[in-house]
Amino acid sequence: MTTQEAFYNYIVRLGDDSLILGQRISEWCGHGPILEEDIALTNIALDLIGQTTNLFELAVQIEGKGKDVDQLAFLRLEKEYTNLLLVEQPNVDFGYTIVRQFFFDVFRKLTFEALCQSSDEKLAAIAEKSLKEIKYHLKHSSEWVIRLGDGTEESHTRVQAAVNTLWKFTNELFYQDEVDQKVIELGLGVDTSLFKEAWQLHVEKVFTEATLTIPANTWQHEGGRKGTHTEHLGYLLSEMQYMQRAYQNMEW
Amino acid sequence: MVTEKDIWEHLEQISDPEIPVLSIVDLGIVRTVSITDDCCIVTITPTYSGCPAMNVIQEDIIKLLSPTIDTKVEMTLSPAWTTDWMSENGRNKLREYGIAPPEHEVDKSVLFAKPTVVPCPKCKSSHTKMISQFGSTACKAHYQCLDCLEPFDYFKCLK
């Protein structure tokens, strides 16, 4: 694998995470539990899609084949998407959505803080820009985890169930392979193993306040980075890709 | 011969489609204007990554300037836009329009931190309450005045 290929894949992975999560959260549009949360979730979705656009613009530049970002976002096959399994999981309920978001926000914040130092100026600029948004997202999801966890019996039971179900996708956040090794060597990308502990500590701190517990010894899933997904991604893609496939090259 | 100063003045006519009272110059998203060989390059930066107004703003700039000079619009992300880029003039216009301008920084790392005290743009009372950190557009939060009871938008601080 050349440096160029590795860096391209690395950027696409980062972009796929925010694309798929942004699309997933946008399903709440018009269905939020309260109006303010409907607006909050769609705002977060919009930020994530915006971050994706910036990342994909960088990816197509690296690739240098003159591709359009829409091609990358909408016209790949399921196995060509390299997002984390966590972000493609269904919304289920508000508590589940918040727990998924919280796990992701902590991870994304640590990743992008480190990426501000990337040896690639453009990636560093995207990280710096995105980080300002991610901090708002993290505050939002953390506060909701605490409100719901330390809330009523019903809300506690539901978010604890979400934690129990989603925990098995958290190890994958720190998955690394030859793509990562290459970009880490060159200072382009970041070594996520350096902040695995920080991630865990942050989660535990919020969970303590939220009276939530981390399940012991759960089997951990991975595969997203190599294009092996859970069944949920296919349904999401068929909805997301419908317009581009039905009306090729359409623009809004 | 058009000068860069002329272009800056022209750009005052373009408003942010989501907050029509603010020009893109007031908002601080025009970074540079440079004229070279009868061509003008305007560099702008987004407020938020997903700001849907950027495309419209780009088209507006081209539409406005191209009868005078060949114009290209370029986008830059660095240094990232913060609310400090907004002009004093812009802040006053926002307040008159009924949107509270950005105050000092909220510490986003402190959970349940007391939200920033934002005076009501209608009655000036500082007896107000944050309803939601996320408002009608990416750049705004949602507040309510506890004296005159009016809900209002707050152009939230981004740093």
Ligand SMILES: [Zn+2]
């Ligand atoms: Zn008032």
